[in-house]
Amino acid sequence: MSLFLKALKKSPWVFHVNAGACNNCDIEILDCLTPRFDVERFGIKLVGSIKHADALIISGGVTANILPRVLEIYEQAPKPCLVVAVGSCGCSGGIFRDAYNMVGPIDHYLPVDVFIPGCPPRPEALIAGIVKALGKL
Amino acid sequence: MAKVIPTGPFHPILEEPEFFKFHVDGETITKIDIRIGYSHRGIELLSEDKTWDQVPFLVERICGICSYSHPYGYCLAVERLANCEIPDRAKYIRAIVAELERLHSHLLWMGLAGHFIGYNTVFMWVWKWRELVLDALELTTGNRNHYANIKPGGVRRDIEDYMIPKLEKWIDELEPKCEMLIKVVMDDPVLHARLKGVGVLTKQEAIDYCALGPTARASGVAIDARADHPFDAYPLLDWKVISLPDGDVFAKAAVRLLENLESIKIIRQAIKKLKPGPIVNEIKEVPVGEAIGLYEAPRGETFHYIRSDGSNMPIRHKVRAPSYMNILTNELSCVGADLADGGLITAAHDPCYSCTERLSAVNDSIPENVLNSKEIARLSREKTKSIAEKFQLESNVTTDKK
Known part of the structure; x- marks a missing residue:
């Protein structure tokens, strides 16, 4: 394993994108950082720019308006970039699947490494998902 | 010289995709352009091919934080149309879950506001206490968020006897924390200096811009759908509408903190008044007609309009979320403020963009407006x-x- 990947696995930084979610997955992601779950003790950190991130967390089925922005963000990400789809909407489109403004779940456009289903997934499930994603490296 | 600072749609201080253009002159904001619509999902149209009982599952996914408010507003509308009186037990269960949601929403906002101004301790503490509320919600409804507990005619899930001691214990634990939080915010000289007089929205401006919820109440407009349009258990309980005259970010924080205590008071009373009985009065048929439901969400008044043609689905369902009115007040409260306060002021009325998202249509037949x-x-x-x-x-x- 290269030194780079070793360092990445030690402390993965994540960037979070809301691609038309209802907010709830995003709050649960934020909840992971707070005292009860506190993922920062494992070196997992939410960062403010995709250019610093090792993993991209995408919640929500993708709306037509947000898709070009999400693709642009993925282009800017340093590779390898893990992509994690969070929530029922992120995995399959969920209850909004048939809406006129949804262009389909994110795995139609980006290579998704891990799907975390649930509406919203519990913080424990989120942590387990990120750990599984790291196992793929 | 005026400059424009674009913020968004994905920006570290913004949880959701939205876009602000701050026009600045030096450090002072002179104008703000708000662009929303990134999360527009087309919920109103989706709702028109769901049956009356399926719609609550859809509307609670309008927003993850108000996921009891939207179905509540919708159910009030359906009950009014079907002329249905819900059982007493269901009323109190609704009040308990609704107030727990208000607590969780206000605490969440308080934490984020602390995070914005650099008080990360407040963020961590408040979110730790918020877990108690989420535990209570999980116990009573079965899920941390998206409770799926409400249906037209009553509630889906009863509060069993074994839950009540736990619920009371968590509420008892939470109350001193909320009181402490009020003292922390009200007595801190740094917070006074930082938040007082920032982003002021005067009473007249709040009325002109139709501000709702804590945003209006912090500007001295004492409106609250629970008191103005009483429904279900609220007229039977003892509580009061909190209102402060200042209109700045400090007042907006203080209103929410004081409302936390009112919510705890309501939950305590509602638990005491729970009497054995049915929890749902099934609605067999929804007659032809139209109705509105008004519910006071944590952010303000939620408006639901439904029209029925007598079939098993609504033929029109219109939703207006409170942030739709409150986001516009940014145009007034941001102007003249420092750029450093811009993020705080736009966040001060607890905007919820997934609630608000509208579609803006561009008419293709006028090509001189838009060029690709x-x-x-x-x-x-x-x-x-x-x-x-x-x-x-x-x-x-x-x-x-x-």
């Missing part, structure tokens, strides 16, 4: 062509002269 890259390229080529033709004409003219 193809059209710009076409215009450019046409100009070259016309210049080339002119040259040819001139050269022709010159050749003619020769």
Whole structure:
């Protein structure tokens, strides 16, 4: 394993994108950082720019308006970039699947490494998902 | 010289995709452009092919934080249309879950506001206490968020006897924390200096811009759908509408903190008043007609309008979330503030963009308004062509002269 990947696995930084979610997955992601779950003790950190991130967390089925922005963000990400789809909407489109403004779940456009289903997934499930994603490296 | 600072749609201080253009003169904001619509999902149309009982599952996914408010507003509308009186036990269960949701929403906002101004301790503490509320919600409804507990005519899930001691214990644990939080915010000289007089929305402005919820109540407009349009258990309980006159970010924080205590008071009373009985009064048929439901969400009044043609689905369902009115007040409260306060002021009324998202339609038949890259390229080529033709004409003219 290269030194780079070793360092990445030690402390993965994540960037979070809301691609038309209802907010709830995003709050649960934020909840992971707070005292009860506190993922920062494992070196997992939410960062403010995709250019610093090792993993991209995408919640929500993708709306037509947000898709070009999400693709642009993925282009800017340093590779390898893990992509994690969070929530029922992120995995399959969920209850909004048939809406006129949804262009389909994110795995139609980006290579998704891990799907975390649930509406919203519990913080424990989120942590387990990120750990599984790291196992793929 | 005026400059424009674009913020968003994905920006570290914004949880959701939205876009602000701050026009600044030096450090002072002179104008703000708000652009929303990134999360528009088309919920109103989706709702029209769901049955009356399926719609609550859809509308609670409008927003993850108000996921009891939207179905509550919808159920009030359906019950009014079907002329249905819900059982007493269901009323109190609704009040308990609704107030727990208000607690969780206000605590969440308080934490984020602390995070914005650099008080990360407040963020961590408040979110730790918020877990107690989420535990209570999980116990009573079965899920941390998206409770799926409400249906037209009553509630889906009863609060069993064994839950009540746990619920009371968590509420007892939470109350001193909320009181402590009030003291922390009200007595901190740094917070006073930082938040007082920032982003002021006067009473008249709040009325003119139809501000709702804590945003309006912090500006001295004491409106609250629970008191103004009483429904279910609220007229039977003892509580009061909190209102402060200042209209700045400090007042908005203080209103929410004081409302936390009112919510705890309501939950305590509702638990005491729970009497054994049915929890749902099934609605067999929804007659032809239309109705509105008004519910006070943590952010303000949620408005649901439904129209029925007597079938098993609504033929029109209109939703207006409170942030739709509150986001516009940014235009007033941001102007004149420092750029450093811009993020705080836009977050101070607890905006919820997934609630608000509208579709803006551009009429294709007026091409001079919007040009895409193809059209710009076409215009450019046409100009070259016309210049080339002119040259040819001139050269022709010159050749003619020769």
